[in-house]
Amino acid sequence: MTTAMLFAGFGGQGILFSGKQMAKSAMYAGKNVSWLPSYGPEMRGGAANCSVIISDEEVGSPLVTAPDILVAMNLPSFDKFEASVKAGGWLIVDSSLINKKSSRTDIQTCYIPATALASENQIEGMANVIILGQLLKITGLFDYDTFLADMLRGIPESKAALIEKNKKALQLGYSYNA
Amino acid sequence: MKTVFERPAALSDVPLHYCPGCTHGIIHRLVAEAIDELGIAGQTVGVASVGCSVFSYNYFECDMVQAAHGRAPAVATGIKRTHPDTFVFTYQGDGDLAAIGTAETVHSATRGENITIIFVNNAIYGMTGGQMAPTTLPGQVTTTSPYGRDRAIQGNPIRICEMLSTLDGVALAARVSVDSPKNVMQAKKMILKAFKNQEEKKGLSIVEVLSTCPTNWGLSPEKALEWVRSDMIPYYPLGVYKDIDAIKGGAAK
Amino acid sequence: MSEKVLMKGNEAIAEAAIQCGCRYFFGYPITPQTELSEYLAKKMPKVGGLCLQAESEVAAINMTMGAAASGVRVITSSSSPGISLKSEGISYIAGCDLPCVIINIQRGGPGLGGIQPSQADYYQATRGVGHGDLRLLVFAPSSVQEMAQLTSEAFDLADIYRMPAMILADGALGQMMEPVDFGAIPQRELPVKDWAACGHENKRKKNIVNSLYIDPQELENIVDQRYERYAKIEENEARCEEYLTDDADIVLVSFGITARVCKTAIVAARAEGIKVGMIRPITLWPFPKKAIYAAACRAKAVLSVEMSKGQMVDDVRLAANGQCPVEFYGRTGGMIPTPDAVLEKIRAMQAQL
Numbered sequence: 001m002t003t004a005m006l007f008a009g010f011g012g013q014g015i016l017f018s019g020k021q022m023a024k025s026a027m028y029a030g031k032n033v034s035w036l037p038s039y040g041p042e043m044r045g046g047a048a049n050c051s052v053i054i055s056d057e058e059v060g061s062p063l064v065t066a067p068d069i070l071v072a073m074n075l076p077s078f079d080k081f082e083a084s085v086k087a088g089g090w091l092i093v094d095s096s097l098i099n100k101k102s103s104r105t106d107i108q109t110c111y112i113p114a115t116a117l118a119s120e121n122q123i124e125g126m127a128n129v130i131i132l133g134q135l136l137k138i139t140g141l142f143d144y145d146t147f148l149a150d151m152l153r154g155i156p157e158s159k160a161a162l163i164e165k166n167k168k169a170l171q172l173g174y175s176y177n178a
Numbered sequence: 179m180k181t182v183f184e185r186p187a188a189l190s191d192v193p194l195h196y197c198p199g200c201t202h203g204i205i206h207r208l209v210a211e212a213i214d215e216l217g218i219a220g221q222t223v224g225v226a227s228v229g230c231s232v233f234s235y236n237y238f239e240c241d242m243v244q245a246a247h248g249r250a251p252a253v254a255t256g257i258k259r260t261h262p263d264t265f266v267f268t269y270q271g272d273g274d275l276a277a278i279g280t281a282e283t284v285h286s287a288t289r290g291e292n293i294t295i296i297f298v299n300n301a302i303y304g305m306t307g308g309q310m311a312p313t314t315l316p317g318q319v320t321t322t323s324p325y326g327r328d329r330a331i332q333g334n335p336i337r338i339c340e341m342l343s344t345l346d347g348v349a350l351a352a353r354v355s356v357d358s359p360k361n362v363m364q365a366k367k368m369i370l371k372a373f374k375n376q377e378e379k380k381g382l383s384i385v386e387v388l389s390t391c392p393t394n395w396g397l398s399p400e401k402a403l404e405w406v407r408s409d410m411i412p413y414y415p416l417g418v419y420k421d422i423d424a425i426k427g428g429a430a431k
Numbered sequence: 432m433s434e435k436v437l438m439k440g441n442e443a444i445a446e447a448a449i450q451c452g453c454r455y456f457f458g459y460p461i462t463p464q465t466e467l468s469e470y471l472a473k474k475m476p477k478v479g480g481l482c483l484q485a486e487s488e489v490a491a492i493n494m495t496m497g498a499a500a501s502g503v504r505v506i507t508s509s510s511s512p513g514i515s516l517k518s519e520g521i522s523y524i525a526g527c528d529l530p531c532v533i534i535n536i537q538r539g540g541p542g543l544g545g546i547q548p549s550q551a552d553y554y555q556a557t558r559g560v561g562h563g564d565l566r567l568l569v570f571a572p573s574s575v576q577e578m579a580q581l582t583s584e585a586f587d588l589a590d591i592y593r594m595p596a597m598i599l600a601d602g603a604l605g606q607m608m609e610p611v612d613f614g615a616i617p618q619r620e621l622p623v624k625d626w627a628a629c630g631h632e633n634k635r636k637k638n639i640v641n642s643l644y645i646d647p648q649e650l651e652n653i654v655d656q657r658y659e660r661y662a663k664i665e666e667n668e669a670r671c672e673e674y675l676t677d678d679a680d681i682v683l684v685s686f687g688i689t690a691r692v693c694k695t696a697i698v699a700a701r702a703e704g705i706k707v708g709m710i711r712p713i714t715l716w717p718f719p720k721k722a723i724y725a726a727a728c729r730a731k732a733v734l735s736v737e738m739s740k741g742q743m744v745d746d747v748r749l750a751a752n753g754q755c756p757v758e759f760y761g762r763t764g765g766m767i768p769t770p771d772a773v774l775e776k777i778r779a780m781q782a783q784l
């Protein structure tokens with residue numbers, strides 16, 4: 001089985017981080033994975049996206065052109081990639097930044113006001129992790145506790161505040177009913 | 179019988195290819211004497227450049243590397259950084275050091291590489307047959323400035339020691355000449371100091387030696403030495419432009 | 432077995448270099464290879480090594496030459512425009528018979544070009560990197576794992592054959608992350624560098640590292656000797672991966688990231704009943720001529736897929752030697768071919784068989 005994911009938004013939203021967490025967890029689960037970022041002069045603020053492929057087979061092309069799961073965190077990404085989602089696939093939208101609904105009827109959609117949830121809960125900048133929580137819930141791609149443990153792996157204990165923020169954000173996303 | 183004069187051990191026992199009257203031979207000898215006096219031939223790596231001294235790898239009894247035109251200080255950096263306890267020197271002409279290799283010269287100097295640069299300035303491209311050099315004097319006739327170097331067209335000559343003396347990484351920047359016994363003695367003193375500075379890891383040491391090119395200048399060896407005094411030295415004054423030992427604080431940083 | 436780590440291709444090369452005992456890096460920043468020098472800038476001081484940022488690519492390759500001349504393992508890296516600048520130094524390194532490893536994380540060209548992945552430096556790497564009769568060992572990794580493995584191979588073969596080796600990768604491979612298992616670095620018996628210029632300590636005759644031979648006969652002899660070595664390398668070191676070629680009517684030839692795209696297309700084509708396979712050159716010089724010739728004898732058509740306007744296809748045609756038609760499909764300028772486009776080309780070729 002192969003799952004192709006595309007995370008897209010502005011630079012600085014943690015798009016690449018989200019993709020990396022998925023790739024890491026899949027690697028720890030013994031899967032083949034690839035993570036391919038867009039890269040360019042737009043280090044901060046411009047368009048950013050990354051392709052993540054998780055597979056039981058060898059990963060061929062690492063570039064995701066037809067995602068099973070698309071996470072769109074800004075309007076340009078929504079507009080650009082909505083049509084590329086595979087039939088039956090998932091479109092996950094940060095609805096606090098994208099005031100639009102998908103017109104497609106052959107895909108599953110999920111609207112979560114992640115950026116608003118983050119600021120309401122004093123964890124600004126953690127919208128990406130909130131979305132990851134929701135993604136886990138609706139796709140069942142990874143076990144919640146395992147994913148959380150994988151995500152916290154590598155964060156030094158001295159950064160306790162960061163650990164708490166990540167935990168809180170993932171939980172918020174996981175328990176949100178879109 | 180007592181030996182009062184002989185070939186320095188660090189100078190290879192082979193005929194040099196330099197033209198009659200050219201002062202490269204004297205400068206080679208001074209470098210070899212300095213290596214001998216410090217007893218470091220076994221720990222020294224020389225870097226030959228491109229120009230008349232291209233064959234200098236045949237003339238010193240230490241390990242030698244031949245570098246591309248202008249790149250000797252970069253090659254020397256690679257040797258010295260991987261073997262910090264060796265003595266590394268480059269032997270470069272004016273075209274090599276002050277034209278095509280200016281970037282390598284300036285940056286090895288500002289990094290403060292613990293190397294010695296012997297810079298032979300004869301105001302002309304010798305090996306290729308007398309073309310204009312970055313150090314060719316205003317009005318000087320060469321094959322590529324046949325009407326004399328015109329500042330309005332060919333620009334101004336470059337004074338390397340003055341320029342490098344402004345850089346923090348430089349431990350010693352001195353201009354010497356080998357036109358007279360007195361000046362030869364001073365040249366020797368500076369070259370020796372330039373090598374000693376490596377031992378004490380003081381930074382980059384450059385000794386610019388005003389040299390003759392009787393062949394391409396179209397002068398007799400004697401007249402060529404006179405021309406150094408009458409034309410070159412006024413434009414390129416001799417002296418120590420920077421000596422870290424004379425500055426309070428010590429090593430170049 | 433050691434644990435896998437998720438790493439960028441650029442970082443995998445850097446880590447592999449350290450694990451291979453390389454302690455010296457000289458470079459200059461350029462996208463998309465920068466993570467490599469950043470990784471080494473962090474790690475080298477911790478292992479007693481040196482990562483020095485030079486004033487230019489020209490200086491960096493000459494520092495690399497100096498280090499190589501003095502007998503240490505040394506690496507430099509850049510991306511396409513920077514490799515053009517390094518080509519002078521690479522010629523001298525080849526002319527002095529010095530081992531070192533040069534990384535090219537290719538981007539689109541010519542000129543400043545772009546910063547997205549490309550394979551358009553194939554000609555440069557296999558033909559024209561520097562003046563004169565010379566060759567580089569050229570390795571073409573196709574995964575982050577291979578970025579690490581082939582770095583180790585590049586160091587060893589460079590030492591064994593006393594010549595520069597290049598890793599010819601691209602921006603996608605450099606930037607992407609995949610699990611890497613560094614495992615054990617293979618230990619080879621390597622020749623002693625008794626030619627190095629690092630001070631003779633009055634124990635041996637002086638060594639001269641040089642590429643200048645004024646006498647043409649002497650220079651020809653030196654180059655001839657070097658080419659005898661090159662011939663041995665062509666005989667012994669050509670490497671490729673064969674994928675489903677046994678029964679293939681159509682054989683793709685593709686390297687690096689493009690070979691990954693081809694694999695995806697091949698799986699799809701096979702599902703449609705098209706008998707298609709692939710030869711993936713792992714070394715671009717020496718080029719796996721024999722494998723390609725054998726495949727061309729069995730197959731009905733060959734297709735070279737590249738991120739260029741068609742460079743390797745020349746070598747594929749030479750290797751196929753007229754045994755079957757050789758076609759080309761490529762994208763350039765930083766565009767990565769899609770599996771669908773390759774599949775479309777395979778279908779079109781199948782229809783012509």
